[in-house]
Amino acid sequence: MNYHDIxxxxxxxxxxxxxxxxxxxxFLFLILLLVYPKTYKSTITILPPDENNHLSGVESxxxxxxxxxxxxxxxxxxxxxLYMEILKSRSAAMYVIEKNNLxxxxxxxxxxxxAEKLDxxxxxxxxxxxxxxxxxxxxxxxxxxxxxxVEEVKILSADLSNSFxxxxxxxxxxKLISKAKQTREFIEQQLLQTKASLDSVENELMKFQENNKTxxxxxxxxxxxxxxxxxxxxxxxxxxxxxxxxxxLRANNKALLALKNELVQLKDQYAKMEIDNQDYLLNFKxxxxxxxxxxxxxREVKIQNEVYAxxxxxxxxxxxxxxxxxxxxxxxxxxxxxLQASSPRLIFGTITGGILIFVIICLITLVNERKxxxxxxxxxxx
Numbered sequence: 595m596n597y598h599d600i601x602x603x604x605x606x607x608x609x610x611x612x613x614x615x616x617x618x619x620x621f622l623f624l625i626l627l628l629v630y631p632k633t634y635k636s637t638i639t640i641l642p643p644d645e646n647n648h649l650s651g652v653e654s655x656x657x658x659x660x661x662x663x664x665x666x667x668x669x670x671x672x673x674x675x676l677y678m679e680i681l682k683s684r685s686a687a688m689y690v691i692e693k694n695n696l697x698x699x700x701x702x703x704x705x706x707x708x709a710e711k712l713d714x715x716x717x718x719x720x721x722x723x724x725x726x727x728x729x730x731x732x733x734x735x736x737x738x739x740x741x742x743x744v745e746e747v748k749i750l751s752a753d754l755s756n757s758f759x760x761x762x763x764x765x766x767x768x769k770l771i772s773k774a775k776q777t778r779e780f781i782e783q784q785l786l787q788t789k790a791s792l793d794s795v796e797n798e799l800m801k802f803q804e805n806n807k808t809x810x811x812x813x814x815x816x817x818x819x820x821x822x823x824x825x826x827x828x829x830x831x832x833x834x835x836x837x838x839x840x841x842x843l844r845a846n847n848k849a850l851l852a853l854k855n856e857l858v859q860l861k862d863q864y865a866k867m868e869i870d871n872q873d874y875l876l877n878f879k880x881x882x883x884x885x886x887x888x889x890x891x892x893r894e895v896k897i898q899n900e901v902y903a904x905x906x907x908x909x910x911x912x913x914x915x916x917x918x919x920x921x922x923x924x925x926x927x928x929x930x931x932x933l934q935a936s937s938p939r940l941i942f943g944t945i946t947g948g949i950l951i952f953v954i955i956c957l958i959t960l961v962n963e964r965k966x967x968x969x970x971x972x973x974x975x976x
Contacts, residue, residue, distance in 0.1 A: 632937070637755065638755040641725060641925070691712060755929035759923055763922055781905055781909050791894075
């Protein structure tokens with residue numbers, strides 16, 4: 595059977611082919627319109643996370659230096675990838691399920707299974723600029739126009755998308771508050787230790803001055819005390835930063851290793867300053883032992899005062915960070931109920947199905963004609 599034979603068979607049976615195709619296509623259209631479940635989705639867009647909003651805890655001990663790259667790579671797209679993973683987590687799905695009572699909608703009692711189904715219907719994309727687009731496929735049951743589910747599902751599709759943004763904000767706040775609490779507790783412990791040391795050294799200095807009222811220090815020594823106190827305060831700051839960061843970072847983290855190296859250098863400078871102080875005290879002719887004792891006490895009081903003031907300031911910052919309730923997620927466009935279903939695409943599906951039906955009917959007609967052709971030839975031979 596050549597090309598001309600095929601074309602001839604189709605043209606001969608065109609009326610029957612077209613009639614069956616039209617009837618089947620209309621039937622398909624009615625199935626898509628009246629029977630097939632309709633799927634709706636409403637998209638919400640979220641701006642990439644602002645790194646500056648994550649400055650808290652030990653980072654502010656550095657005068658606001660940005661340490662957000664310890665947790666994120668730095669580019670908006672990479673930071674948004676972190677948000678995307680949070681949105682796809684089971685914790686986020688559980689939040690959305692409980693808020694929207696999806697167990698009843700999915701008719702699933704087990705929360706974990708409901709979360710798995712929700713995750714399968716979740717669509718999250720990140721643009722190269724870092725903007726996150728999120729929507730959830732929500733489908734009606736069969737015969738949607740007769741069950742009255744359409745409006746309910748439209749509203750639910752928007753609610754689910756917005757709930758995922760709320761889940762992201764809630765989980766983000768929880769992590770930030772937990773981090774702020776850990777930092778506040780760490781600083782609180784250091785604050786108590788510093789206060790005890792400060793009280794002790796102040797009492798010792800007061801007793802020393804009562805017993806040695808006439809003693810005074812050279813101006814050169816006073817200047818050295820101020821310099822030593824400032825340097826010692828930097829050492830304590832760095833030690834606190836390292837102590838807090840070791841709770842959250844790996845031992846081989848570059849920033850942590852850099853701080854440890856900086857601490858070694860500061861201690862070397864402080865050791866040199868100690869030697870210089872001894873040189874100054876050699877000129878303190880009358881009472882070198884008393885001069886050394888007074889120098890040590892004054893320097894320790896100044897160090898503890900500066901460290902205590904720094905810790906107290908940071909302590910209250912962390913208490914504010916722990917208790918504040920500021921949104922961490924910036925929504926560009928909230929989700930609203932969609933006007934049209936995303937699936938099925940009625941016109942496209944009908945046209946595509948009609949073409950497919952036409953091809954199938956043509957193939958069936960050709961196969962039948964071929965069988966008839968061979969049957970007639972066999973009868974003639976007999």
